[in-house]
Amino acid sequence: MSGSTLSELTTRARDIFRLVVEGYIANGQPVGSKTLAGSGGVNLSPASIRSVLQELQDAGLLAAPHTSAGRMPTEVGLRLFVDGIMQVAEPSAAERAQIERGVSAGGTIEQALAAATSALSELSAGAGVVMVPRREPRLMQISFVPLSPIRALAVLVAEDGAVENRIIDLPVQVMPSTLEQAGNYLTSRLAGRTLGEAVAGIRREIAEGHSALDSASADLVQRGLAVWSTDAAARPVLVVRGQANLLDEAALHDLERVRQLLDELESAEAIAGVLDAAREAQATRIFIGSENRLFSLSGSSVIASPWRDGEGRVVGVVGVIGPTRLNYARVVPMVDFTAQSLSKLIGQDGFSRK
Known part of the structure; x- marks a missing residue:
């Protein structure tokens, strides 16, 4: 047996695999052939069970930790169990x-x-x-104000009137018209939304070339999004x-x-x-x-x-x-x-x- 999909497991291999995973989840210890044979859930001899356990180990679904004769599920095995075998139990x-x-x-x-x-x-x-x-605000406007040839101030205005500023670095000198275009673009797509709601769509639009921005304005928008996103992530x-x-x-x-x-x-x-x-x-x-x-x-x-x-x-x-x-x-x-x-x-x- 090779691979690690349910379709490649025989009925008895699937039953033994399920019992090993459930036993491991229950007590945190590897499960051996004697335990499986004595559980009543498998009508096979310990020798036959060991053979199936070895097959499951060869398939990458089980592992034998240290020198223990028992087996425990690998991460691949747990994923297979969770996705294809597990039966959820609704909360009482x-x-x-x-x-x-x-x-x-x-x-x-x-x-x-x-x-x-x-x-x-x-x-x-x-x-x-x-x-x-x-606590992200609903946004009303974002604009860029030039500070120097290679720095700009990103100004964000929320619907509740709150104003926040961030300084961003520019790779090259940016024309005032580029700053204005980038600000208008962001405002049109951020208005009434939180930054988190809009970021993915804006980045996808730019990446797929569906925006009307030139390369300089697109780069500026990306930098503006980056500084706001980083700031939010730094304060979870x-x-x-x-x-x-x-x-x-x-x-x-x-x-x-x-x-x-x-x-x-x-x-x-x-x-x-x-x-x-x-x-x-x-x-x-x-x-x-x-x-x-x-x-x-x-x-x-x-x-x-x-x-x-x-x-x-x-x-x-x-x-x-x-x-x-x-x-x-x-x-x-x-x-x-x-x-x-x-x-x-x-x-x-x-x-x-x-």
Whole structure:
């Protein structure tokens, strides 16, 4: 057997693979042939099971850590399990009630999100994390004012009258007409929207050559977008709860991985980047191990889902971070339900703006 797709697995190989993954997720330990034979879920001898386990290992779906006779799923195996085998279990009434109590705790946005994140962390046995809604203003106008031959001032005016300025460097001297053209172009596309909503479309339009800008104006627009985007990313607002959940009994056997993960959780900007990857998703996203560069060293997974305001705009992301043996079937619908609950509450203007 070669490859790592479900169609290439025999029925018994698929059953054994599922049992190994579920066993590993349940206790964090490699699963051996004797355990599988004694579980009653496989009507094969230990020798036959070992043969199938070896086939699954050769296919890259399982690994044998250290000198253990047991097997555990690789990241490729976990991805195959999550995408093709896993059966999600909807949150129980008690779990839904606990999440809803957190979401509707009242107070400020940050207080409600902290309570919801704590509930999600307790239920998932991972670290709950949420990105607070970006307080990006609705924009009215952006303009560029020359300061020197190679510097300009980008002036952004919001609908509420707030004004912010940023200095940008220019590669060559830019004519005043170019500054004006770039400002008019951005204003026409940013007006009434947040910067985050408009950036992707503007960059795609320029990259595909669909804009009416000359090369100098296009470069200026790109530089203006870059300075605003970088500034926003440098100030992420996150709520993280439940780091202590990562220090379970299984983690004691892999303290270096846990130490690395806890270090990674200290980087608010980096975590915001991870969650940002889920902002435009229509459903819950799952990043397993090295699928996300931030958590590749610790071999951790992220389950994240966007939540929206009353007009359907994405305003934040909520999720769970933990070891790759997270109970995906249980945590994915929990994260999804939390995102839906937050969307419902903010859609009803249920947050205090104090």
